[in-house]
Amino acid sequence: MKKVDLGGLSVSAVCLGAMNFGTSTDEKNSFEVLDAFVGHGGNFIDTSNNYAHWLGTGDESETTLGKWLKLRGNRDKLVIATKVGFDRHGKGQGLKKEQIEYWIDESLRKLNTDYVDVYYAHTDDPYTPLEETMGAFDSLVRKGKVRVIAASNYDVWRFMDANRIAKERGYATFKAMQQRYTYLWSSAACPPKYKFNEFTSRERLRFLCDRKLPLVAYSCLAGGGYVNKARFPEDYVLGKRYEVLIKTAQDKGVSPVALVVAWLTNLYRMKDYPTVIPLFSSSGVKHFVESLSGCEMALSDEEMKTLTEA
Numbered sequence: 001m002k003k004v005d006l007g008g009l010s011v012s013a014v015c016l017g018a019m020n021f022g023t024s025t026d027e028k029n030s031f032e033v034l035d036a037f038v039g040h041g042g043n044f045i046d047t048s049n050n051y052a053h054w055l056g057t058g059d060e061s062e063t064t065l066g067k068w069l070k071l072r073g074n075r076d077k078l079v080i081a082t083k084v085g086f087d088r089h090g091k092g093q094g095l096k097k098e099q100i101e102y103w104i105d106e107s108l109r110k111l112n113t114d115y116v117d118v119y120y121a122h123t124d125d126p127y128t129p130l131e132e133t134m135g136a137f138d139s140l141v142r143k144g145k146v147r148v149i150a151a152s153n154y155d156v157w158r159f160m161d162a163n164r165i166a167k168e169r170g171y172a173t174f175k176a177m178q179q180r181y182t183y184l185w186s187s188a189a190c191p192p193k194y195k196f197n198e199f200t201s202r203e204r205l206r207f208l209c210d211r212k213l214p215l216v217a218y219s220c221l222a223g224g225g226y227v228n229k230a231r232f233p234e235d236y237v238l239g240k241r242y243e244v245l246i247k248t249a250q251d252k253g254v255s256p257v258a259l260v261v262a263w264l265t266n267l268y269r270m271k272d273y274p275t276v277i278p279l280f281s282s283s284g285v286k287h288f289v290e291s292l293s294g295c296e297m298a299l300s301d302e303e304m305k306t307l308t309e310a
């Protein structure tokens with residue numbers, strides 16, 4: 001599988017999301033999807049210290065991934081990303097120094113590892129000074145517990161402020177942004193389901209392109225909507241863009257889900273778009289491999305133009 005740069009790390013062009021592993025996806029299916037991903041050359045895996053607490057305790061995803069890493073003995077071949085800062089049953093929210101220091105050790109314990117490759121601030125904490133948060137992340141990098149830091153669900157201006165403050169103090173800076181993004185646009189008139197769950201705007205894309213920072217695009221399969229329209233989140237705008245996607249998929253004889261993955265991994269070829277790393281998952285290996293086939297799909301300049309400009 002093609003690799004791309006994320007803050008000096010070589011990561012696969014797509015990222016596997018482990019959010020439901022150990023909760024709605026049982027251990028057997030989780031391990032099969034993980035094995036299929038690695039078998040296809042993937043190395044970039046995404047989890048969090050609070051996944052999926054709405055279905056369990058919040059430890060299940062990291063614990064399941066940690067068990068698989070230990071059994072397979074492949075930790076050093078993988079790029080493991082986890083996160084801190086979100087709520088877990090009323091605990092854990094925020095990015096104060098002591099919270100970051102506590103939760104990294106919890107993540108390392110659950111993941112059966114002594115370092116995390118990419119450590120995300122899961123969402124902004126407006127009540128803690130950015131100096132404190134960035135200083136705490138920097139000290140984890142200096143201690144070797146974390147290799148690269150990144151941020152998810154930040155407003156662009158807060159992300160910029162955080163990196164400016166870090167740079168002024170000689171601290172590590174955020175090297176990627178993880179945000180909700182897919183082929184279809186979200187209606188600006190429709191608020192996101194959760195306040196944090198902001199869809200990637202054109203401005204955000206131009207910002208990342210200008211700063212040469214990758215976008216890790218979460219929920220990029222739109223809940224399975226490309227296969228079953230009823231599953232699209234209600235804020236997605238279908239219309240002509242959706243028809244162009246379906247027609248292009250039919251003409252090429254490929255699945256629309258795979259085509260979305262292919263389009264995302266090729267977006268860097270288009271003006272004003274950054275490197276986009278689609279982050280997706282599945283509860284079973286069949287769907288997952290179908291989506292993954294998008295990584296190997298060739299898209300001509302004409303196809304990219306048609307899909308992008310629809």
Ligand SMILES: NC(=O)c1ccc[n+]([C@@H]2O[C@H](COP(=O)([O-])OP(=O)(O)OC[C@H]3O[C@@H](n4cnc5c(N)ncnc54)[C@H](OP(=O)(O)O)[C@@H]3O)[C@@H](O)[C@H]2O)c1
Binds near residue numbers: 019020046
């Ligand atoms: N940073 C954040 O705040 C944040 C928020 C949400 C998610 N994430 C990350 O993003 C990852 C993915 O998020 P997500 O689960 O919301 O979205 P997703 O991966 O885009 O969508 C998952 C859904 O798509 C379906 N699907 C996948 N492949 C399919 C196929 N080939 N055909 C039909 N349906 C298919 C799955 O159903 P089946 O299970 O039936 O295949 C599942 O319902 C998570 O695991 C997590 O790592 C991050």
